[in-house]
Each structure stands twice: as C-alpha cells, then as structure tokens.
Amino acid sequence: MSFIISLFHLAMADIVFQMGSSSSEESDISDAEIDEYKAKPYELLKSGFYKIKGPNGVLRCPFCAGKKKQDYQYNHLYQHAIGVAKGTAKSAKQRANHLALANYLEHDKPAEAEPMILPAPPEKSEQGELLYCWPWIGIIVNIRRRGQIGEGNLGSTSYWLNKYSKYKPLEVELFWDGDESNAQAVMRFGNDWDGFKNALEFEKSFAVGGKSRKEWESCENSSDIYGWFARDHDYKSEGPVGNYLRSKSELKTITEVVHEANKDTKKVVGNLVEEIDMNNESLDALQTQYNQRTLSLTRLLQEKDDLHRSFCEETRKLQRMAREHVRRVLDEQEMLNSNEERNKSLQMATEEQRKTDVNVQHLLEEQKREKAEALRKVLDLERRVGERQKLEMEIVDLEGKLEIIKHMGGHDEEAVQLKIKSMNEELQDRNDRLSFLEDTYTQLLQRERQNTDELQICRKLLVESLSPTPSNSRVSIGVKRVGEIDESAFKNACKQKLPPEEVDFEAAKLTSMWQEKLKDPGWHPFRIVTDGNGDSKARYAEEFREDYESLQELRKEWGDEAYVAVAKASKEIHEYNPSGCYVTNELWNFKEDRKATLKEVVAFIISQVKTLKRKR
CATH class of the missing domain: 3.30.70.2890 (XS domain)
Structure with missing residues (x-):
C-alpha cells in the first residue's frame, strides 16, 4: 500500500509541476535558462513532491523513473545528478532537474550518505534452482x-x-x-x-x-x-x-517446466493409448467382417466356377450338334442343287437386272419429258403473260376511247350508240380472254410449284440416303457439306510454321474460328455491281471481294491455300444457303465441282448397282 501511495505522490508532483510551469517551459528551455529553471524542481524536492527514497529504503533518481537501476548509494546518486547536469546528451530541462537534485543532496540530505542497502541475491527454489x-x-x-x-x-x-x-x-x-x-x-x-x-x-x-x-x-x-x-x-x-x-x-524452475511438460506428455500419451485401443477394437470388428465376407465371396466364386464349367460343357455340346446339323444340310443342298437350277437362277437375276435398267430408263425419260413439258409451259406462260399485258393495255385504251365517245355526243346520235355497243362487246371479249389467261397462269404456277417441291423431296431423300463424301474420295457424284472449310489447307499452312506436335491442334483451331466467321451475317465479303449504265434495264448482282481486309490478313499470315479454302466456302454459302449462313449437305458433282442434277445422281446410282452385281 505504501508503494502505491508513493507512486500517487510522484504522479501528483509531476502534474503540479507541469501546471505551474509557463507556456514557454512546456516545450523546453534553453541552456542559458538552466540556472533560473532549477529553482522550481529544487522547491518541489524540498516540499516532498519528488521523493528520492523508494519503498524498500534504497535511494533513487526521481527524474529517471523506469530507465536505469533505481538502487543508488548516496554518493552514486550525487555523482549521477552531477554527471547528467554537466553532460550534453540530455535535454536542458533534464540537466536543470538533475542540477536541482545535486543541490538538494548536497545541502538538504547530507545525512543520507550511508552504505547502500544491497538487494537480495536472486531467489532460488528449495532445491537451489534458479527461477x-x-x-x-x-x-x-x-x-x-x-x-x-x-x-x-x-x-x-x-x-x-x-x-x-x-x-x-x-x-x-x-x-x-x-x-x-x-x-x-x-x-x-x-x-x-x-x-x-x-x-x-x-x-x-x-x-x-x-x-x-x-x-x-x-x-x-x-x-x-x-x-x-x-x-x-x-x-x-x-x-x-x-x-x-x-x-x-x-x-x-527448469524442474517445474520439465515436470509440467511430462504431465502434458503423459496426458497426450494416455489419450493416444485410448485412441489406439478404440482403433484396435474397430480394426478387430473390421477384420471379423472381412473374414465373413471373404468366406462368402469364396463360396460365390466356387459356385461361379461350377456354373461356368457347366456352361462351357453345354456350349461345346451345342456347337458340336450345330456343326453336324450344318454339315448334313450342306450335303443335302449340294445334292439338290444342279447346274440347270444354277443357270435358271442366273437367268432370273439377269432378267431382274434388265427390268431394273428398263425401269430406270423409263424414269429418266419420264423426268426428261416432264422437264421439257415444264419448260414448254413456262415459255407458254411467259407468252401468255405478254398477251395478258397487251390485252390489259388494249382494254385500258378501249375504255379511254369509250369515255371519249360518250362525252362527244353530236348530231349522229345513233351512230355513236352503235359504236359504243361495238366497243363494249369488244371490251367484254378481251376481259374474258384476260380472265382465261389469268386462270391458266395460276394453274401453271401451281403445277410448277408442285414439280419443284417433288424435286426437292427427291433431292432431300437422296442426300439422307447417301453419307457425306470425304474430300479426298475419287467418286464423281456424292454428298458434299457445302460451305465447310477444308481443314487440310490450314494443316499444310501450319506445317510450314509450327512444330509437328502443334499442327493438328492449331489447324483445328483456325478452321473452327473461320467457320464461325462464315456464320456471322456481319461478315460479308461481297459487293453489289451492275451490268448496265444506270438506266431502268440495268441488272444488279453481288460480286466476291478478294480485297476484303480480313481475307487479305489471312492470305498474308497463312498463305494462298488457306485463303482459297475460306473464299471457296464463303462463295458456296452465299450461293446455296445465303439466308442461313451455315453448312448444308448437297448433292455434288465432284468432277466438275458444282451442284449435281437428279439425272446425274440417278445415273451414278445405277452404275454403282451394276458394279455391285458384277462383283457378286
């Protein structure tokens, strides 16, 4: 309690000292003011606010609390005060405080000049160990x-x-x-x-x-x-x-620390032993389950081996019986079959082939006739359209003349009426002819649309029945994926620039990237051109732009072969599927590199059938 009271007095002394100082002293004092400033801490020392004796009776420096040792003898404390006051390492305020302490020890506390109370040596435990x-x-x-x-x-x-x-x-x-x-x-x-x-x-x-x-x-x-x-x-x-x-x-002590560590170690070891016992019990239970399941599995394997052995024996028996049966059937068939029957079979196959050829020829001729008939009807339709337009103009002209005659009137009223009647009859006749032509035109359009739909259905069925033909195939007629970029062009380009292990991956990556560009409606390497002089009869068409920026960059980076492959695919999509911009299957004439006609496809199929029959 006395120690706490001493600390309280020291704190109060420091507060009073700071409150009593002026604003210029709060920062620090100059060297010239040291003698003038020392009077204030000297008075505080005399009044007892600053104490030089600690609770245990040893002397201490009140201005160096918490710094160095605080167990001075009188002469050592006096030397400490004189040394700090004359030194230059401390601030001027600290030097003034220590100068006041030296004056206080010299004039007011000479009786304190007695031997220092030495502190007790380091305590040891009962066994003599250091703490x-x-x-x-x-x-x-x-x-x-x-x-x-x-x-x-x-x-x-x-x-x-x-x-x-x-x-x-x-x-x-x-x-x-x-x-x-x-x-x-x-x-x-x-x-x-x-x-x-x-x-x-x-x-x-x-x-x-x-x-x-x-x-x-x-x-x-x-x-x-x-x-x-x-x-x-x-x-x-x-x-x-x-x-x-x-x-x-x-x-x-070290012994106590070791003892506590041993206690913790024993506790951990006990926990581990308990956990090991629990794990051993679990392991024993698992071993029992393993033994039971092993025994059950052994029995199942034995039964499986017995079943497999029985199955193999039955299989061999059935195979032997089947071979004997097939041998008997073949012997009987060989006895029944004769040369005459074989010749008859060959003649029947030849007859069937001839009938098939005749049917195909008839089909081709029928298609040719229908095509010629359709062409004739189209030409007749165009002619009738011209006649219709001419009749419409004549009707308009007659109506105009009739209106003029109605408004003219005149002296010969009877002649005018006859003229109007005659022109009305002529106008009615031409309107009838116009109605007939319109009906005929509508029928022809419906027939043409029906024929076109039938042809498209035929082409679709042929495309579905024939698988897509590889680009390196030697057949002349087949199914082509129109608008698909040939990957081999990019492979050849990559072989010249990349290591062999990266060629396939990079070629597939470039092919996929450019295929996606072809699907983009915004990527349109075409421009509109005209074949006239800007008059009303001029015809407009779209032309491929070889100077398209991205295509030129492709040619510059990967060469002409890659550029040609992309340009070809773009032209095919623009020609055969401009609205969808995606790859489609189409009947193709690979020899002439164009869309194949139905006649060419049917002829190709017939030739393939003949080849297969000759091989048989």
Whole structure:
C-alpha cells in the first residue's frame, strides 16, 4: 500500500509541476535558462513532491523513473545528478532537474550518505534452482532515441524483431520514459525448449560483449544497449518491465517446466493409448467382417466356377450338334442343287437386272419429258403473260376511247350508240380472254410449284440416303457439306510454321474460328455491281471481294491455300444457303465441282448397282 501511495505522490508532483510551469517551459528551455529553471524542481524536492527514497529504503533518481537501476548509494546518486547536469546528451530541462537534485543532496540530505542497502541475491527454489520468467522473456535496456541515421527506427518493434531475428522472438514490447528519450524492451520467446535455448543464446550474445545485467548495474552514463534473460529479480522489480513480467509470465524452475511438460506428455500419451485401443477394437470388428465376407465371396466364386464349367460343357455340346446339323444340310443342298437350277437362277437375276435398267430408263425419260413439258409451259406462260399485258393495255385504251365517245355526243346520235355497243362487246371479249389467261397462269404456277417441291423431296431423300463424301474420295457424284472449310489447307499452312506436335491442334483451331466467321451475317465479303449504265434495264448482282481486309490478313499470315479454302466456302454459302449462313449437305458433282442434277445422281446410282452385281 505504501508503494502505491508513493507512486500517487510522484504522479501528483509531476502534474503540479507541469501546471505551474509557463507556456514557454512546456516545450523546453534553453541552456542559458538552466540556472533560473532549477529553482522550481529544487522547491518541489524540498516540499516532498519528488521523493528520492523508494519503498524498500534504497535511494533513487526521481527524474529517471523506469530507465536505469533505481538502487543508488548516496554518493552514486550525487555523482549521477552531477554527471547528467554537466553532460550534453540530455535535454536542458533534464540537466536543470538533475542540477536541482545535486543541490538538494548536497545541502538538504547530507545525512543520507550511508552504505547502500544491497538487494537480495536472486531467489532460488528449495532445491537451489534458479527461477526464470516463463514464458521465456529477454530484457533490453538503455534504448535511446538516436534517430534513424545508421541505427534504424529504434522506436519500432519491427526493428528489434529484425535485429535479433536469429533468436526467433515472437513479439517485442517497448516502454519509453516521460520525454520518450530512453526506453526498455521485453522480448518474448517461444514456450518450448527451443525458445529457452534462443533466450540463453540471446543473453550470451550480450554477455560476450560485456553488456549483461552485471555490467549494466555497475556502469554509469553508458550509451550502450544491455540485455539478459529475465529472472526472479526482474519479475519483482519496480517499473513497467516488472509490471509486464508479473502480468504476462510466472516464475518457474527448469524442474517445474520439465515436470509440467511430462504431465502434458503423459496426458497426450494416455489419450493416444485410448485412441489406439478404440482403433484396435474397430480394426478387430473390421477384420471379423472381412473374414465373413471373404468366406462368402469364396463360396460365390466356387459356385461361379461350377456354373461356368457347366456352361462351357453345354456350349461345346451345342456347337458340336450345330456343326453336324450344318454339315448334313450342306450335303443335302449340294445334292439338290444342279447346274440347270444354277443357270435358271442366273437367268432370273439377269432378267431382274434388265427390268431394273428398263425401269430406270423409263424414269429418266419420264423426268426428261416432264422437264421439257415444264419448260414448254413456262415459255407458254411467259407468252401468255405478254398477251395478258397487251390485252390489259388494249382494254385500258378501249375504255379511254369509250369515255371519249360518250362525252362527244353530236348530231349522229345513233351512230355513236352503235359504236359504243361495238366497243363494249369488244371490251367484254378481251376481259374474258384476260380472265382465261389469268386462270391458266395460276394453274401453271401451281403445277410448277408442285414439280419443284417433288424435286426437292427427291433431292432431300437422296442426300439422307447417301453419307457425306470425304474430300479426298475419287467418286464423281456424292454428298458434299457445302460451305465447310477444308481443314487440310490450314494443316499444310501450319506445317510450314509450327512444330509437328502443334499442327493438328492449331489447324483445328483456325478452321473452327473461320467457320464461325462464315456464320456471322456481319461478315460479308461481297459487293453489289451492275451490268448496265444506270438506266431502268440495268441488272444488279453481288460480286466476291478478294480485297476484303480480313481475307487479305489471312492470305498474308497463312498463305494462298488457306485463303482459297475460306473464299471457296464463303462463295458456296452465299450461293446455296445465303439466308442461313451455315453448312448444308448437297448433292455434288465432284468432277466438275458444282451442284449435281437428279439425272446425274440417278445415273451414278445405277452404275454403282451394276458394279455391285458384277462383283457378286
């Protein structure tokens, strides 16, 4: 309780001192004002706001709280105050405070000049072992803010983690004094034995350079950094480091740590043994199930082998009986068949072939007649259309003349009426002829549409019955996928530019890409041209554009063969399926590279049938 009251008095003294200072003193004072400024802390020391004696009776510097050791003898504390007051490393305010402390010790506390009460040696356990702060912690003291020139940012925890990274610290905490010019740091290591080893190596690195705790306690005004392994005396010390150790760790001996580790190990081993026992029980149950299923499977396999053996015997028996039966049938057939019957069969096959040829010839002739009849009717229709147009013009002319005569009138009224009657009769006759021509025209159009539909049905059936013919086939008539790009053109182009293992993939990729372009209605390498001089009789047509930009890029990159393949497919789609823009199957004359007529397809089929029969 007395320690807490002392801390409270110190805090209140610092608050009163700051409130009593002027605004110019809040920042700092100049060197010329040190003698004038020392009077105020001197008065506070005399009044008891600043105390130089700690709770345990040792002397301490009230202006260096939380920095260095706080267990001075009288002469050491006096030398400390004189050294800081005359030095230049501290600020002018700190020098004035220490100058006031030196005057106070010299004039007001001479009776304190007595031997220092030495702190008790590090406590040990009942067995004589040292007590360590666990989890393992290292301490760094005398950290001064010297800027970032050559040293790095000393106020950053990452700096200290990187500086001592070889000891694998987990985290670092910094504790700065009031004016943030001096600090202490605690460095936490792992809880295991690797952490203990790293903490010892950390302490050893300072001890080798003469910067251990022992040297720190005996030094004065040193600017070096000191460090050591946190033990019981650090755990019981005053200040922020002691508070941190008491809140974040506990004192343990190595034996205690080993004992706790053994307890944890035994607990883990017990859990593992229990788990192994459970796994063994499960394994035994699984082994029992495995044995049962193995026995059942063995029986099933034995039954399967017996069934298979019986099946093989029955199969061999049936095969033997079938061979004997076939042999008897063949012998009887050979006896029944004679040369006369064979000749008769050949004559019947020849007769059937002749009938088939005659039927096909009749079909071709009938198709030819129908085609000629259709052509004649079309020509007759065109002639009648011309006559109809002429009759319509004559009717319009007669109607005009009739209107003129009706409006003329005159003296010879009877002659005019006769003329009108005559023209009306002529007009009626021509209207009748016009109606007849229109009826005939409608019938011819219906007949032509019917013939066209029948021909399309025939072509569709032939396309479905014949499979698509490969591009490298030697047949003259077949089914072609009109508008499909020949992939071999891209393969030949890729062979000249790519390794052999990439040719097929790249050729398929390019073929697919250009096939998709052909399906795009926006990709249209055609232009409209006219064969007239711009008059009313001029005819318009679409012409393929060889200078189309994307086609020229294709020719430049992959050569003429690929360009020709794409151009050919585009022309075929434009000619045979311009509305759909997709690949279609069509009867094709491969010899002349054009659409095949029905006559050519029927003739080809007849020749193929004859060839097959000759082979038989």
